[in-house]
Amino acid sequence: MPHRTFISFIWPSALAMMLFIALPIVSVAVQSLFIAHEQVIETVENCGPFGCKTVEAVNAEATAQLRADEPLGRFNGAGTYINRNHLAFEEIGLAWAEASSPGDFAGRVLNLPFYKALAFTLTYTFVVTPLVIILGFVIALAVNRIPGMFKGPTIFVSLLPMIVTPLIGSLVLFWMIDSKGIIGATLQILLEDPNLSLKASTALTWLTLIVYGVWHSAPFAFVVFYAGLQTVPQDTLESAMIDGASRWQRVRHVVIPHLMPLAVFVTLIQLMDNFRVFEPIVGFNAQANATSLSWIIYNDLRGSDGAMLFGSAAATSMLTIIGVCILLAPVVLRTWRANRHAA
């Protein structure tokens, strides 16, 4: 296809992506270097019966005017990146100097908002992804064994946790697991612990979110693996059987190698999707014990701490984008090498 025709086909799509994906990334990068103007402080002389005093007062009008004139704020360089709410170099140095043990140091670092969110995001991503693949594979094997007439309804039910809106899915589970819900309340009665609640401890909150993540994503892995199982070469299976391979050996040496490319695909998609974990934290109301990178950006932008913190949200966004690039680097490098060899 000549370049000119190619461009005339692709320009609407490319323009949309330029304007609303590439340009916003630039906008994020710029915003991350600025912070809101400080309040305008004026020195006012207050004269009373006992003489004059100079007082420093906030000029609200001038502040509002300045902030409206320059919404971007003032240039702050990398200041936002290294402050307490982001990379917190100073606090980490302090923790390093004062910490009595490595555990103490880790505890102090994980109390900083950014590292707390990073820890949960990474744990979630790297625990949920393998569990999803294992569970999806086992479901696919089990569904593959049942008679044909049951397969359709089984797949229908299995798809539900994935199709449903993440926020809604997490709410549905939350209303059951919460201390007032059916599972939470029953557990309290069974264990005779009226204070048992998923919000009670960090470990329980993380566990619940991970369970939700696996529940939500397992159907995706299941469907992909199930489709893959339909194309397993039957003659290889049969010859393995003739050679005396056991059931397990056939799965291990014929089925799993055949599904390997699919597992790579599922892993890639899951890494991307789990890294942006956000809705379940809102749904489970879990922000006290578990925050993610996406969630702290949301929190800054929602202005829940007073004003909308554009600079802070932008700095976290830049760090998140860098995280995504690191996550994807192996895949892109591999495709690049494969492409170079092919060319």
Added chain:
Amino acid sequence: MARKSPTWLTVLSLGFLILWLALASVPFLWTLWGSFKVEADFFSRQDWRNALFGIRTLAETGATSTGAGYEGAWVKEEFWRATINTGIMTLSVVAISLTLGTLGGYALSRSGFRYAFWILIVALVFRAMPHITLVSGYLLPFFQLNLWGHLTTTIIVMVAINQPFTLWMLHSFFLNIPKDLDESAMVDGCTRFQAFRYVIIPVMWPGVITTGLFSFLLAYNDFALTGLLLTEENRTMVPKIASFLGNAQEQGNVMYAVAAVVSATAPLFVLVMFFQRQIVSGLTAGAVKG
């Protein structure tokens, strides 16, 4: 398979499958059933069976089930407005995404040049970008340009965010349509556009429908964009439900949220029921060909 599997394996496998199906369906059935009860039943601290039989519901309303949650959500809290907004948004997003995506995906699948490959890789990186990082790029410019809050803005943004995925999906569908088809049309004197119009469009519908389903789900399920880019009266269903959570818990009207959740889930159930085959083929299309 030729050999019969041992009984224990069949039992184990069936048992596991039944357990999974219960995990996948019971939460929804429970919420559907509970949405017709009062809060004291659905969130019963004494006995979970209260929710099944509606003990408190009977005491409070005189019947074992009540539509109070639905009435509160739809009439009092005006959930119908959010439903209309969701309808407008999802349909526009699907239509525009598919139009741009088919053109782009077709070009990518037919271009023999290196840059087509790189466009796809860049699209993959864009696809991995958490949506909320982009929102933090939009907000300030949108406030300045007075674009914030409108449904139209959100539609355009969502179309753009959908593009990487749409391009990948349609690109792999078009690769499956033999090149000879449109090339022979061009040998017969068609331009590229005519070949696309008269040869490719008639045969592309299965791929377009599948991709459209996923664009629909993306737009319907989104919270990161709709939660931050829309004014209160332009809210779609998902941010509307999220807003119930904030004030419903105080007012003791959490049942509004339960009813709204059931209402918003129902269309998705219908969708899966009718398009199960397309969804399954769509999920696997990327895997098998990518």
